Amino acid sequence: MTVLFVMVAVVLVYLPSIASFRLNWLNDRLAAAQVAALVLDAAPEGSLSEDLELRLLEGVGAKAIAVRGGGRRRLLAVDDVPPEVSKTVDLRQPSWLGLTREALETLFVPTRMPIRVIGPGMGVDFVEMIFDERPLRRAMLDFSRDILLLSIVVAGITASLLYFALQWVIVRPVQRLSRNIGAFASRPEDAARVIRPTGRSDEIGLAEEALAQMEATLANELRQKRRLAELGLAVSKINHELRNILTTAHLLTERLDRVQDDTVQRVAPRLVATLNRASAFCEATLAYGRATEHLPQRSRFALKPVAEDLADLTGLAPEAAIEFSVQIPDDLMVDADREQLSRILVNLIRNAVQALRQAGATDGPPRITVRAVRLGHEVQVSVQDNGPGIPERVRENIFGVFQHSSHAGGTGLGLAIAAELVNLHGGTIALADTPIGACFRFTIPDCEPTGEDA
Incomplete structure (x- = not known):
């Protein structure tokens, strides 16, 4: 790609370069032609032999030379002056576009007939000469070959330097990254396989x-x-x-x-x-330690009787005299696994009972309230108590195993199990913000939309 780009740049530079080369070549010939004409003009008439004039013309490479100045025109020519020319090139007011076009015509559309070139002279009006175009074309081809060879060398050197620079600066570091990723993937627990940054700032x-x-x-x-x-x-x-x-x-x-x-x-x-x-x-503990929970076996059933059957859980702390209330509409239906939904509520209610037994209530007698409401195609259930609440430091990972316990000696498995069962139903569970106590709120979406409104 570097060689290609360099060659494209060379082509863009080559066009004005070949036009400039042709212009300089023609100007040199015109200057030589003017010198030859001045020599002839300065010599006494008849003092130069025809052989010397012929050698002057051959030295310039012209078939005929004419110089106009001082109101007269001096002509130097061989015997067989061409009767016509293929084209006339006027260099007195050149344009780069015209010079480029004429240079390309010389290279790709050569002519066998002589051409006439007119250009400015020193101390004369103009210098005119007729010559064969083939030497000019050969010189232009030699110049183009030299440009091509030089471009190839420059492109090769540039490409090599760029290749080694990219290899050292980009390719090798990226290969190091990829090798490290492969090595780390084979043994991700090995701390020795963690990559060591080189301190680069890019x-x-x-x-x-x-x-x-x-x-x-x-x-x-x-x-x-x-x-x-x-x-x-x-x-x-x-x-x-x-x-x-x-x-x-x-x-x-x-x-x-x-x-x-x-x-x-x-x-x-x-x-x-x-x-x-x-x-x-x-x-x-054993339930959480099972490899996986079975997928929910969903059915539609009334939620209120399931919640009311769990009122006996307050007997885990009879000394606390916990009030248990269920605020769920009688006709509220939920699409869930009955046994798993009961386990969710058991874990949340037991968690609340343990918190009230250990720390007591902060607002009136101890109480636990289970509420539920339908919101579109899902049922939202909340279990709230008026206990001490959850400290801020443990809220972030409260549903993680071994992360939190609501009572001394516990492990927090109840919340982890409840979160897993809710996720199996495609729902969400979170600790809601309440002014007193703790409120765990989870949602159970319908397996299929029922169109039932809250």
């Missing part, structure tokens, strides 16, 4: 810095995910065995009901409730 340097930051972040994330996966596998195994132990302990505690002892009767219910919470925690 776009490639910016790309190196951005790639290094991205690879470092990704490597750290993958290492963290791997550790969490290993931890999750270990926790799942422990919980599986712990759940079996708790089941046995639960069966044994049921026999305490038969013991007629006040202390036993007072402690037994609390022990049973504690074992139930431990079993539920193990089940939640």
